[in-house]
Amino acid sequence: MAREAAPERRRQILDAAVRVFARQGFHSTRVADIAEEADVAYGLVYHYFSSKENLLNDLFQERWSLLLEAIGEADQSPATPREKLAVAAGFIIDSYRYDPELMKVIIVDVTRAADSFGRTHLEQINSAYTLIAKIVAEGQAEGVFRDDIDPRFASMTFYGAIEQLLSGWIFGLIPATDRDLDEARGLVVRTICEGLEKR
Amino acid sequence: MAREAAPERRRQILDAAVRVFARQGFHSTRVADIAEEADVAYGLVYHYFSSKENLLNDLFQERWSLLLEAIGEADQSPATPREKLAVAAGFIIDSYRYDPELMKVIIVDVTRAADSFGRTHLEQINSAYTLIAKIVAEGQAEGVFRDDIDPRFASMTFYGAIEQLLSGWIFGLIPATDRDLDEARGLVVRTICEGLEKR
Amino acid sequence: MAREAAPERRRQILDAAVRVFARQGFHSTRVADIAEEADVAYGLVYHYFSSKENLLNDLFQERWSLLLEAIGEADQSPATPREKLAVAAGFIIDSYRYDPELMKVIIVDVTRAADSFGRTHLEQINSAYTLIAKIVAEGQAEGVFRDDIDPRFASMTFYGAIEQLLSGWIFGLIPATDRDLDEARGLVVRTICEGLEKR
Amino acid sequence: MAREAAPERRRQILDAAVRVFARQGFHSTRVADIAEEADVAYGLVYHYFSSKENLLNDLFQERWSLLLEAIGEADQSPATPREKLAVAAGFIIDSYRYDPELMKVIIVDVTRAADSFGRTHLEQINSAYTLIAKIVAEGQAEGVFRDDIDPRFASMTFYGAIEQLLSGWIFGLIPATDRDLDEARGLVVRTICEGLEKR
DNA sequence: GATGAATGAGATTTCATTCAT
DNA sequence: TATGAATGAAATCTCATTCAT
Numbered sequence: 118m119a120r121e122a123a124p125e126r127r128r129q130i131l132d133a134a135v136r137v138f139a140r141q142g143f144h145s146t147r148v149a150d151i152a153e154e155a156d157v158a159y160g161l162v163y164h165y166f167s168s169k170e171n172l173l174n175d176l177f178q179e180r181w182s183l184l185l186e187a188i189g190e191a192d193q194s195p196a197t198p199r200e201k202l203a204v205a206a207g208f209i210i211d212s213y214r215y216d217p218e219l220m221k222v223i224i225v226d227v228t229r230a231a232d233s234f235g236r237t238h239l240e241q242i243n244s245a246y247t248l249i250a251k252i253v254a255e256g257q258a259e260g261v262f263r264d265d266i267d268p269r270f271a272s273m274t275f276y277g278a279i280e281q282l283l284s285g286w287i288f289g290l291i292p293a294t295d296r297d298l299d300e301a302r303g304l305v306v307r308t309i310c311e312g313l314e315k316r
Numbered sequence: 317m318a319r320e321a322a323p324e325r326r327r328q329i330l331d332a333a334v335r336v337f338a339r340q341g342f343h344s345t346r347v348a349d350i351a352e353e354a355d356v357a358y359g360l361v362y363h364y365f366s367s368k369e370n371l372l373n374d375l376f377q378e379r380w381s382l383l384l385e386a387i388g389e390a391d392q393s394p395a396t397p398r399e400k401l402a403v404a405a406g407f408i409i410d411s412y413r414y415d416p417e418l419m420k421v422i423i424v425d426v427t428r429a430a431d432s433f434g435r436t437h438l439e440q441i442n443s444a445y446t447l448i449a450k451i452v453a454e455g456q457a458e459g460v461f462r463d464d465i466d467p468r469f470a471s472m473t474f475y476g477a478i479e480q481l482l483s484g485w486i487f488g489l490i491p492a493t494d495r496d497l498d499e500a501r502g503l504v505v506r507t508i509c510e511g512l513e514k515r
Numbered sequence: 516m517a518r519e520a521a522p523e524r525r526r527q528i529l530d531a532a533v534r535v536f537a538r539q540g541f542h543s544t545r546v547a548d549i550a551e552e553a554d555v556a557y558g559l560v561y562h563y564f565s566s567k568e569n570l571l572n573d574l575f576q577e578r579w580s581l582l583l584e585a586i587g588e589a590d591q592s593p594a595t596p597r598e599k600l601a602v603a604a605g606f607i608i609d610s611y612r613y614d615p616e617l618m619k620v621i622i623v624d625v626t627r628a629a630d631s632f633g634r635t636h637l638e639q640i641n642s643a644y645t646l647i648a649k650i651v652a653e654g655q656a657e658g659v660f661r662d663d664i665d666p667r668f669a670s671m672t673f674y675g676a677i678e679q680l681l682s683g684w685i686f687g688l689i690p691a692t693d694r695d696l697d698e699a700r701g702l703v704v705r706t707i708c709e710g711l712e713k714r
Numbered sequence: 715m716a717r718e719a720a721p722e723r724r725r726q727i728l729d730a731a732v733r734v735f736a737r738q739g740f741h742s743t744r745v746a747d748i749a750e751e752a753d754v755a756y757g758l759v760y761h762y763f764s765s766k767e768n769l770l771n772d773l774f775q776e777r778w779s780l781l782l783e784a785i786g787e788a789d790q791s792p793a794t795p796r797e798k799l800a801v802a803a804g805f806i807i808d809s810y811r812y813d814p815e816l817m818k819v820i821i822v823d824v825t826r827a828a829d830s831f832g833r834t835h836l837e838q839i840n841s842a843y844t845l846i847a848k849i850v851a852e853g854q855a856e857g858v859f860r861d862d863i864d865p866r867f868a869s870m871t872f873y874g875a876i877e878q879l880l881s882g883w884i885f886g887l888i889p890a891t892d893r894d895l896d897e898a899r900g901l902v903v904r905t906i907c908e909g910l911e912k913r
Numbered sequence: 914g915a916t917g918a919a920t921g922a923g924a925t926t927t928c929a930t931t932c933a934t
Numbered sequence: 935t936a937t938g939a940a941t942g943a944a945a946t947c948t949c950a951t952t953c954a955t
Contacts, residue, residue: 756937
């Protein structure tokens with residue numbers, strides 16, 4: 118029991134950090150804010166995390182590895198390429214649905230900020246693109262996807278579309294009702310796979 | 317001649333800022349860096365710009381208004397919806413081609429950072445999405461585009477795809493040779509309009 | 516013991532500030548000077564005080580409240596109006612005698628600088644005038660003081676006389692030996708109550 | 715005509731400075747504010763005055779020399795000591811009546827700020843005290859004033875009372891109607907010469 | 914593990930003054 | 935005289951990180 122006390126504190130801090138980062142953004146968040154939100158002594162944050170940035174890193178890793186896992190599993194599954202893409206899109210969208218604050222942090226403070234310190238995660242982020250590219254390539258190999266579009270290029274297009282959707286929701290530019298979230302997955306996949314033009 | 321000295325200095329600072337922002341990112345750039353790069357006294361930056369942020373704002377406005385103008389004009393032209401989208405995509409891609417540093421700054425430090433101070437520009441940024449949505453809606457009205465996809469949604473998808481491409485180039489995740497840039501416009505438009513699947 | 520360490524530091528900074536303010540004046544004092552004089556890290560000043568100005572405020576409040584208390588008590592006592600005025604004058608003069616640096620700061624940087632930020636304290640300062648006016652008014656009601664002079668007016672006269680004395684001592688315009696200080700109280704009161712003219 | 719243009723400009727700047735100093739205080743006034751208020755180019759201020767402080771100095775000297783002159787003349791006149799004091803008090807009060815902005819600047823930014831740069835004028839300021847002390851001493855020699863009060867001390871008391879009155883008017887602590895100003899001279903003199911106590 | 918006081922390196926911004934025209 | 939752009943030295947305040955208890 119007592120041994121679990123510590124990890125609990127760590128979790129407590131991580132969760133608080135998500136809320137504060139989501140509210141104020143990483144840069145505008147002071148370590149003191151996190152400690153206060155977590156209802157924990159200032160110094161304790163540094164007991165569990167070596168730096169503020171490291172805290173964000175952990176948050177990102179935790180989530181992003183799940184994403185990579187999900188896409189990886191989809192890729193391994195016997196589903197069609199289109200279904201695999203749907204799993205990827207679905208996972209990201211559902212992540213937002215179930216924990217919008219965390220996803221906001223990951224998108225806004227890491228993924229979309231990949232210049233500064235986000236550079237740290239470029240490789241991780243890129244892994245996702247690579248996995249998606251792989252799915253596309255498979256689709257091309259199977260003859261389902263056209264092969265005049267580079268898989269890597271298609272992957273960027275696909276991921277960019279999804280990230281932009283999340284951004285739109287996060288910044289309040291497009292409606293984000295439950296229904297919108299429900300439909301989003303199908304819509305992105307349809308758009309990317311079938312295109313806007315009538316067939 | 318002499319009377320043009322002042323505006324020239326302003327330009328000089330603006331240009332230097334682009335270089336430094338592109339190199340180090342907005343947050344890691346000190347005003348001193350800009351002054352040094354511009355070979356100008358520290359205080360002169362504040363003579364022309366009320367703050368570092370304001371400098372970035374001006375940079376953004378300057379370029380983004382051109383973008384809005386370009387898409388607006390395309391929209392007014394007699395071209396087909398698909399051609400109009402091509403103009404939009406082309407303008408953004410060419411902006412990167414001809415001034416990658418400036419576009420890096422605009423994408424990385426403003427557009428993709430629309431949380432913190434980038435929030436200031438949300439409306440401007442959104443205007444672009446709205447213009448694109450309008451083009452899509454017209455395509456639907458004309459019966460060229462399928463109408464089971466919300467124009468606003470399609471617009472996010474389209475813009476997201478392009479921005480992700482630029483990001484890929486910026487972060488070195490996908491090749492950015494002249495040839496790649498040449499083809500990119502056609503590829504995005506084809507992907508979004510025709511879809512990945514074979515017809 | 517250890518638990519008193521923190522407040523001690525605060526005191527340490529406050530005391531150092533008095534010395535530096537007295538020596539250089541508030542405006543010419545940099546926070547760095549205070550930290551150095553207190554033999555404390557720069558940031559600690561901001562740990563205890565939200566700003567340099569706030570530090571001065573605290574210093575002023577601390578002392579001025581004692582003054583108000585002293586005059587208030589005198590007013591409540593059964594003494595004659597003249598004796599009450601003597602208490603007020605005596606308190607101010609003794610404050611200078613026992614802590615000339617602090618009083619210099621309060622007079623020079625707050626009371627006599629009541630324009631700029633000193634405006635913050637105008638109400639507090641005015642409270643002193645009001646208390647004195649009250650004593651004068653009582654004297655008039657008792658028939659001891661002439662009533663052709665507005666109490667508020669008399670109060671300004673009385674306080675102005677004392678403040679000018681302190682200023683004279685501070686700026687070295689009039690001698691400030693122990694003896695001078697000893698006699699000052701009686702002299703001001705005599706001057707203001709009896710007048711310069713022979714009776 | 716043309717030759718008068720320059721001096722006019724100088725005056726124009728001085729007058730503007732008075733207004734701005736009175737409004738914002740010397741410290742909060744930027745040279746740019748003065749230039750703007752004077753409707754004159756920035757650099758011209760430095761053409762006529764070697765520094766911002768120097769501008770204030772000139773303003774002070776201009777007025778204070780008149781004060782010294784007035785008291786000096788009074789002293790030379792055949793009037794009684796009390797009448798001479800009345801002239802001094804009257805001159806100061808009238809100065810405020812006819813140009814409250816200028817007097818506000820002189821009192822608030824020079825006389826009451828005699829610590830920092832006001833130190834420059836300490837001698838000038840002290841001259842006034844000395845003149846007043848001289849009048850008191852004469853009164854004592856003539857046997858009109860009691861001689862158990864040091865003239866220098868009495869002088870501080872007298873001047874302090876007047877300055878505090880002006881301060882009260884300036885800071886809005888006591889009423890400053892025309893009537894109040896009219897009566898003030900008589901009241902101060904009566905208070906200081908006859909005292910508060912009934913005879 | 915837990916606490917929060919202490920540290921000190923920066924970075925922004927201001928503005929008096931100078932100077933070239 | 936007149937102009938206003940150019941200069942650059944401060945000084946405040948912030949806050950991530952360390953450390954003694």
